[in-house]
Amino acid sequence: MKRQCTFRVPLRHSRMKITYAISTETDFEAYAWDTFFLAPMDAGCLAFIVQTSDLKLTVRTFARLAHSPRATHRANRMYLILPSVELPENIFEANIRELYRMRQMGFMPDLVIAKFVTEHNRMHGESSTVESRSEEHIQVELITHRFVGPDPTERLSLDIWTPKKGFLRDANLYPDKVTNLMGKEVTLTAIFYPPYSAVYPDAEPPIYDGLEFRIMYEWAKANNLTWRVLYKPNDWWGEILRNGSGWGLSGHVSMDMADVAFGAIYLWENEHRYTDYSGVELSPLYGGHFWPIVPAPDEPELIRQLKPASDNGADSKPAPPILILKHSSVYFQASLTIVHPRPKLLPGWTVVTSPFNPEMWIAVGASVAMATLALHVTSQSSMKLLGEGKPVVNMYSTWVECAFRTMGLLVLQVPPDERDFSTLRHVPMRHLVTWLILFYFVVTTGYSAGLASVLTLPRYEKPIDTPRDMSERNSKWGAMDECFVFFLRESMDPTMRSLANNFVLGTEEYFAERTKTGEIGFAIEKLQNGHFALPTYINEDSMRYLRIMKEDYVTAHCVFMLRKGSPFMASINSVIRKLRDRGVVLYWEDMAVRKYMNSRDQLAVAGSRYDVDNGPTQLLLRHTTVSTILQKREVEAIKQDSRPTWSVQA
Structure with missing residues (x-):
């Protein structure tokens, strides 16, 4: 929807006629x-100081610009509005009454309007331009609105x-209207989120309590x-759209x-472009991001780090400004973490492999390969160098043996070397076998000790304790509002981006079932x-x-959200x-938890x-399955002619 308007703006002591068009569909209203x-x-x-013929348009303009995402400086400003056309008394007062009933006047306490009063106007009730009046007949009445008390729209005459x-x-002309609001009604918006805010509007009387309500x-x-209190139970923290509208807590403030x-509001970047946060002083620096979680380091050093290398050249363009948390006086620090499903018991077949970790099993396998190679090479060398030079078939004569x-x-x-007379009793071979017996005795003893602990203690899967574990396992997680993932969407860390993709x-019913x-x-x-x-x-x-989870995935500060430039x-x-x-x-945190949780x-x-x-774990059949199989094979091997049944004859 496009709207065409024409008006006059005094600029540098001259008048400029400007025709403008605005777009109010997707982007923030801009002129x-x-x-x-x-x-x-x-x-x-x-x-x-503004001279205008349309008071309402001027007030809406300054309120809109202070709220605009393009505005970076946040402050409560003073305004002196000078009308460019003198109106009859009744019309001017009617315009003033309508102006003071506008919502924008609820956050513009320091607005003063000059009313031109002349004898000619009072006698004939006619309108005239400012240039047509003689200087000696001019009187300027300076008026404002009360802003405080039960009737903040009341007209007040300050001076003449x-x-x-x-x-x-x-x-x-600009008295302090904020220190004592004299019973002025202020609209608060909150959610049911104890211990921060406990809202029971249907109770008699309604209950509004909690940590932040106490503040x-x-x-x-x-x-x-x-x-x-503005309370919508189906709205949570909400979101602010590009045109300034929205829903939830942030949308209520953005739309005035x-x-x-x-309600546990964090330093969200997108919402901060349209609103303001309590207790935060921001400083513009170079770069392209908003750092809301940690205080900024030394500002001059940070500027040198963030400036691009081309800044030293004559044709360099400055980087877009950013907002960095410079001095924080926020009242509370909180963090977000995740509760994951408990690790499951490992299956019974893993009992045989549990005593050693994967690295140890690799070392055992490598030792078996090296021992096999050493036995075969030593056997062949002994027969050639120390024997009669004739090949003799024995238990080490082949690779398989x-x-x-x-x-x-x-x-x-x-x-059984002592009972096998076909084996040559050469010194190198006997030494090698003896050392291998000692080596594998140590390995088997360590395995037996580990197996004893496995049989008495339950074994579980590795738990998820860190965000990196979540990313590596592609773990799904969720919440009832996207504010839990705001910080992760634009993160440069691939681990955090992976968490955001798995969100x-x-x-509430969906999660309760799972x-x-x-x-x-x-x-x-x-x-x-x-x-x-x-x-x-x-x-x-x-x-x-x-x-x-052992580690948190976000640590941030809690703030109150207000309109940009709020008084x-x-x-x-x-x-x-x-x-x-x-x-x-x-x-108050402890009190709210005891009372409402x-x-x-x-x-x-x-x-x-x-x-x-x-207590002790009972020994079950699944604990001894693998051990029983091995013991059965061993008994069968002993019954044979001093050789295990799985030996291979050359």
């Missing part, structure tokens, strides 16, 4: 003349200015305000449906004081089948810092890495 205002706003200009006498009242209570006491949003003799040594079957978005099947892992949040924010399907019963930012930050420095936030569920998650000792 061709936004550059004129965005440049001084991003440069840190905190006061604007005349060319000869100046300000008649010497009033402060809001303290803010309400400190600044004398009232509040209401709420003043403050909270040597291989089976070596395998016999591995299971402590000593060759599954589902409903907690005991071992198909998927589930994301949970770990709080600073060691507690967990758990969905309903993660409880003591389901944790019998799940196990928490409430400074007062909220002041309250947050005081509560954080006194340790009250951690106490199940302590047994918390213990089940925290202790899921430690298996319960059920």
Whole structure:
């Protein structure tokens, strides 16, 4: 949808006529003349004097530009609006009343409007241009809205200015309206996510409690305000679209449906382009990413590292600016981790291989090959060099015989040299066999000790303890909102990108059906004081089948989300810092967990890495299957004529 408009903007003491078109379908609403205002706003200009014939359009314009993703400087600004046409008293006052009822005035406390008053206007009720008035008849009334109290739209006259006498009242044109809000109603939006926020709107009276609600209570006491809660149970953290609309907590703030949003909100990059976070001071640097998790290092050194090599040249172009967390006074640190299905018992056939690890089995196999080679070479050399030079058929005369003799040594079957008179008793051969007997006796003893431990302790699959383990095993995991994977989508780490590709978005019922099947892992949040924010399907019963991961995959800070340039930012930050420095936030975490969560569920998650000792394991048939087979073969070999049945005659 395209809309054509024409208006006049005073710029550098001249008038410019600009025709502009806007697109409101997919991208954020933008005008061709936004550059004129965005440049001084991003440069840190905190006061604007604007002459306009359309008050509503001007207010909407500045509110939109402060909210725009193109604006980087965030501040509460002061405005002085000068009308370019003098209107009759009744029309001007009607426009003022409509203007003060606009939603944008709820976050623009420092807006002053100049009203031109002349004797000619008062007598005849006619309109005239500013240029047509004589200087001695001009009076300028400076008016604003109350902003505070139960009726924030009330019109207030601040002062009157005349060319000869100046300000008649010497009033402060921009008084502090935020420190004492005098009962002004502020809209909060939250989700049911204990211990951060516990929302029970249907209770009598409704219950709004939790860690972050307690902070809001303290803010309400400190600044004398009232509040209401915007709660939509089917919305979670939500998302902000490119045009500034959205849903969930972030969408409510972006669309000015709420003043403050909270509920374990992290420093999300996309949402930060449209909103602002409490307790964070940001600094523009070079590069192309937003680093929300760790404080930035030394800024000059970081600039030198991020500047491209071409910056030293005359024709180099500066890299696009980024926003890096410079000074953080956030109140809380949390992390995200995953509970995976518990490792399964290894099958019974693995008992025979469990005493040695794969590297040890490779070494044993290599020793068998080398021993076979040594027996065959020594046997042939002994007969040629030490014997009569005639080939004699014996137990080491062929490769197959040597291989089976070596395998016999591995299971402590000593060759019967003393009873086999066909074997030449040459010294090198006897020495070699004796040393091999000692070597394989040590190997077999170690295997027997390992086998004893395997038969008495259960053996499990290797657990998933790190994000790298998840990536290597292509492990599926999920949550009920994509905020659990926001940090991973644009990560440069291939491990994190693999985690993002394996993420599954589902409903509470979908995950509840799969907690005991071992198909998927589930994301949970770990709080600073060691507690967990758990969905309903993660409880003591389901944790019998799940196990928490050893490492977290994301560690970040929790913040409150406000509108960009919100006038409430400074007062909220002041309250947050005081509560954080006194340790009250951690106490409220413990209180909220005890009051609104199940302590047994918390213990089940925290202790899921430690298996319960059920006593000694009973010896079952599956434990002895392989050992019985080997013992049977050994008995059969003894019954034969001093040779195992698996020996090969040359």
